[in-house]
Structure formats: C-alpha cells, structure tokens
Amino acid sequence: MxxxxxxxxxxxxxxxxxxxxxxxxxxxxxxxxxxxxxxxxxxxxxxxxxxxxxxxxxxxxxxxxxxxxxxxxxxxxxxxxxxxxxxxxxxxxxxxxxxxxxxxxxxxxxxxxxxxxxxxxxxxxxxxxxxxxxxxxxxxxxxxxxxxxxxxxxxxxxxxxxxxxxxxxxxxxxxxxxxxxxxxxxxxxxxxxxxxVGGPAYAIRAAKEAVDRGLEVDLETGLEIERMQFAGLFATKDREIGMTSFVEQGPGKAKFEGR
Missing domain, CATH: 3.90.226.10 (2-enoyl-CoA Hydratase; Chain A, domain 1)
Incomplete structure (x- = not known):
C-alpha cells in the first residue's frame, strides 16, 4: 500500500x-x-x-x-x-x-x-x-x-x-x-x-489538556481539571528544574530536558 x-x-x-x-x-x-x-x-x-x-x-x-x-x-x-x-x-x-x-x-x-x-x-x-x-x-x-x-x-x-x-x-x-x-x-x-522545542514538555502538555478539556465542561469542572494538572506537575522534573533555576538564576534561565 x-x-x-x-x-x-x-x-x-x-x-x-x-x-x-x-x-x-x-x-x-x-x-x-x-x-x-x-x-x-x-x-x-x-x-x-x-x-x-x-x-x-x-x-x-x-x-x-x-x-x-x-x-x-x-x-x-x-x-x-x-x-x-x-x-x-x-x-x-x-x-x-x-x-x-x-x-x-x-x-x-x-x-x-x-x-x-x-x-x-x-x-x-x-x-x-x-x-x-x-x-x-x-x-x-x-x-x-x-x-x-x-x-x-x-x-x-x-x-x-x-x-x-x-x-x-x-x-x-x-x-x-x-x-x-x-x-x-x-x-x-x-x-x-x-x-x-526543548521546553517544559510536561507543563505544556498539562496546559494544553487543561485548556482543551476545560472548553468541554462547565467552569467549576474546568477549574478542577486545572487544579489537578497544576498539582500533578509537582511530581515532575520540569517543576524541579524550573523552580530551582528561578531561585538560583532568576526568570527565563531554566534549561529543560525536553521529551
């Protein structure tokens, strides 16, 4: 084929x-x-x-x-x-x-x-x-x-x-x-x-899912989707890299691993 x-x-x-x-x-x-x-x-x-x-x-x-x-x-x-x-x-x-x-x-x-x-x-x-x-x-x-x-x-x-x-x-x-x-x-x-490219892949994925799924539901449910996506990112390397870089070097300096 x-x-x-x-x-x-x-x-x-x-x-x-x-x-x-x-x-x-x-x-x-x-x-x-x-x-x-x-x-x-x-x-x-x-x-x-x-x-x-x-x-x-x-x-x-x-x-x-x-x-x-x-x-x-x-x-x-x-x-x-x-x-x-x-x-x-x-x-x-x-x-x-x-x-x-x-x-x-x-x-x-x-x-x-x-x-x-x-x-x-x-x-x-x-x-x-x-x-x-x-x-x-x-x-x-x-x-x-x-x-x-x-x-x-x-x-x-x-x-x-x-x-x-x-x-x-x-x-x-x-x-x-x-x-x-x-x-x-x-x-x-x-x-x-x-x-x-090479950005905070987990955070971008979570943001995309929160926006897209949120458009399909009422505001209260959308806020709950956002809350769970936000909390879930605290278990990722992206969050660790981003916050550590911010504290040590200031905003916009983080180098993420990419996915």
Missing amino acids: TELVRLEVEAGIGTIRLDRPPMNALNVQVQEELRELAAEAGSRRDVSAVVVYGGEKVFAAGADIKEMQTMSYTDMVDRSAALQSAFTAIARIPKPTVAAITGYALGGGCELALACDFRVAGENAKLGQPEVLLGVIPGAGGTQRLARLVGPARAKEIIFSGRFVPADEALRIGLVDEVVDAAEVYAAARRRVEPY
Missing part, C-alpha cells in the same frame, strides 16, 4: 506531511495513517512540536467524495466514528501543533486544520466547510471546533453558506493566527512552534 502520509522529524519538530496529489483528498487510508502518525508523533521523545502540512500547493481539499458517494447510511454510521477519530487523534497530540495551510483547506481539510492548536495560512489560502452544498454537514468536528474558535453565529454562516473564506478574512475572524506569503507558510509554521 502506498504511503499517503508521512512523519518527518528535524530539529525537534515533527512534520505530518500529506502526500496524495493532486488535492490531498482525505480518503480512508489517509485517515488511518493520520491516526497512526499522530500517535507516533505524540510518543516520540525527539518530537517536541508538530506541523501538519499538505505541501506547497494545497493543504487538503476535503474528503474523497468519490469514495463516499456510494456509502449508505449503514456504512457511514460505522465510518463516521473512524473519520472523527483521525482528527481527534491530531487534536490530542500532547504537544503544540500548527497547521501550515497553502491553497485549499476545505471540508475535512478545514477540520484537520481546526484540530491543530495554531494555524498559519498563505495569502492564497481558502478555508471553508462546504458540505451543505453536497447535502450533508461537517462530520469530523467542523460544527464543534469551528464554533468554539470563531463563535456560533459566524460558524453557522460559514457552514450554512458553504462559502470559501479567504486568508485575510480568516485572520480577521480568528480562524487562522497568521497570514504570510504562500512560499513562506511552512517556514512560518515551524517558527511558531520552535520556541517549544
């Missing part, structure tokens, strides 16, 4: 690279490989942060519609869980993640970008959830993650219309965090996560 997604590691940053020309359609094989590589990136000690990248021309134009066209209701009841789990695997990588978006990030492609912590887009990027134009709705997190990111009313307008959102608008509404020249997208994405 041809490899359609690969993990490349350089200088502490893992790149999950989609490679299914011409549009990186997210078929079943791509979804399975995304799940596998998300788990690998999350567990590797030489990976401190992750870039999700579709290449110089396109991020991912969405699901493989030809593959889905013949699926029945019964088929999709089974497949939808697997579809969501691929993107959830990306969201649950316990390290900082950034989507490097060139060209189209539509449907499942937009949902893949939404599963990352940050999004850097090229000036030529277009994002959207056009599933309604196919008679369906986003099925891999789009209705949930988009609403949490840009607010429910704006998310509904984007989803109901199925329109493509250009990079400048995406930046203005908070759908992406940075817009750069298309040729600089991958480099800019790496720059965004480079500060976390």
